[in-house]
Amino acid sequence: MTPTTTHELRAELRRLLSEGQDSAVVDLLEGLHSADVAEIAQELEIPEVLAMLQLLPAERWTDILVYFDDELQSEILENFTGKEIAEVVLENIDSDDAADLMADLSEEKKREVLQNIEDVEYAKDLADLLTHAEGTAGALMATEMVQVNENWTVSRCVREMRRQAEEVEVVHAVYVVDDHDILLGSLSLKKLLTTGARTPIADVYDRSVRSVTSTTDEVEVARIMKKYDLFVVPVVDDMGRLLGRITIDDIVDVIQDEADSNYQLMSGLSDEVEAGDGLFEMTRARLPWLMVGLVGGILTSTVVGRNEGELALLPQLAFFMPLIGAMGGNVGVQSSAIVVQGLANSNMPGTLWSRLSRELGVGLLNGLLCALAILAYSWAVGHGLLFAVAVGVSLLSVIIFASLFGTAxxxxxxxxxxxxxxxxxxxxxxxxxxxxxxxxxxxxxxLLG
Incomplete structure (x- = not known):
């Protein structure tokens, strides 16, 4: 029976590697996308991963390497010399992926890799990419792209594009620059094909191009690409000179990382963790907010202790304490989640005061409905009308406060x-x-004295 699921493929791959069936390993992986192979191999031991990669052509296994997580990439690259990384690994991947791979290497190994890259211009581009701060457009961009000069004719432009395209795996866009490499616009392939050979590029290129600077935050880049429905965006320096481009596949990773980070913060995790992380990493990520919760619990018990007299006189007050706390927490989380989502998407119209006014109306309506429900319940179970009113008014007040607090x-x-x-x-x-x-x-x- 042919294995089909990731688990079955991983088990079969492990068996074939252990039995030394090299040709069968190659046949098993043939036809699978590099991302699928990386997912299958992610749970293997390092010696097994290395044995698998050595059976594949360099272009194939370096493409698989890009899809591994950062930790596994680092562990694999530790088994190669700087010369091997320069000649085999970096030779077959784009500059942005190469910079990502090198980012986790030691400074000594980075220097060794750069010194062994034969293409001096490529080594310079890679060194420049490594200087950009993490989380910026400069750290995301790739330098492989097609660019033409505004002073060229269409015929020369086509010749230059053919030459440049040999160094670019996928041509996402054609950018137009001046003699100083200042980005001026982009060139449509349709116009290029339908325009006379002697026509100057300056007469046909599109001047309305969206760009970002190398220091732009990666989350802002993602917002711009989403807003303007871009699949590629050029990166320029402060003078407007074209440096590189960022494609949608890089931004998808940014969006995923940002969503994971926000979700973990909302869940009370101070550091990013994954299911496979160790005991210490898990504890370190969870403990800070657990301590905050512990301090909060102590303060809550202090509030209860200071009202011990009221509880002694009216023990039924204790019946509704969990309700008050839970409703306040739920309403606060709802309000804050809406604001966080709006801020993340840059879709938060109006001022803070207009938003608070809106939340006041929502809190008042929800609070009245919930307060009437709990008032009816409390009175129905025999707690008396005045007590029921006290619980209802308390719930209304807590919901309104939580709505405003969660928004502000x-x-x-x-x-x-x-x-x-x-x-x-x-x-x-x-x-x-x-x-x-x-x-x-x-x-x-x-109310109850």
Missing amino acids: VPWALNHYGIDPALATGPFITTTNDILGLSIYFAIANA
């Missing part, structure tokens, strides 16, 4: 350059537990 906090964090995703999850729920119960006891004490 992420907005304020974003204003001061702090990731607003911190405002969701444990922070909001813990804070609303403390303040919600304080509001509950204050209203109960005022």
Whole structure:
């Protein structure tokens, strides 16, 4: 039976490698996309991965290497000398992928790799890419691209494009520059094919081109490409000189990483973790917000302790404490999640005050409906009308407060350059537990004496 699932393929690959059936390994992997091979091999031991890669042509296994996670890439490259990395690995991949692979190497090995690259211009481009700060457009871009001069004719442009295309695996766009490499626009292949051979490029290129600078944050690059529906965007320096380009496949990784980071922050994880991380990494990521929750629990118990007299006189107050805390936390998380999502997508219309006014209306309506429901329930089970009113008013107040608090906090964090995703999850729920119960006891004490 032919293996089809990732698990079956991995088991079969492991068996063939252990039995030394080299040709069968090649046949098994033939026809599979490099990303699929990387997924299959991701869980293998390093010696098994190396044995598999050595059976494949250099162009094939270097393409697979790009799809491995950073940790596995580093472990594999540790088994190669700088000369081998320069001559075999970097020879077969784009400059942006090459820079990503080299980023995790030691400084000594980076120098060794660069010294062994025969193409001096490529080595210079790669060294320049490594100087860009992580998380910027410069660190994402590739330098392989097709560019033409505005002073050329269409016929010369076609000749130059053919020459440049030999060094570029996929031609995403044709950029037009001046004599100083200043980006002027882009050239449509349709216009190139339908225009006379002697026509100057200056007469046919499109001047409305979107670009980003090398220092632009990668999240902002993703926002621009999404907003303008771009599959490639040119990168320029502060003078407007063309440096490289970023393609949509690089941005998909950025979007995924940003979504994972926000989700983990909202879940109360201080560091990025994966299911396969070790005990120490998992503990370090979870413990900080657990300690915040612990401190919040202590403060909540302090609030309860200070109202021990009211609880002694009216023990039924304790029945609704979990409800007050849970509703405040849920409403706060809902409000903050909407704001965080809007800020992440740059789709947050109006001012903070207009947003708070809107949330006040939403909180008031939701609070009234929930308060009427709990008032009816409390009165129906025999707690008395005044007590039921106290619980209902408390719930209404907590929901309104949580709506406003959950909206204001992420907005304020974003204003001061702090990731607003911190405002969701444990922070909001813990804070609303403390303040919600304080509001509950204050209203109960005022109405019930």
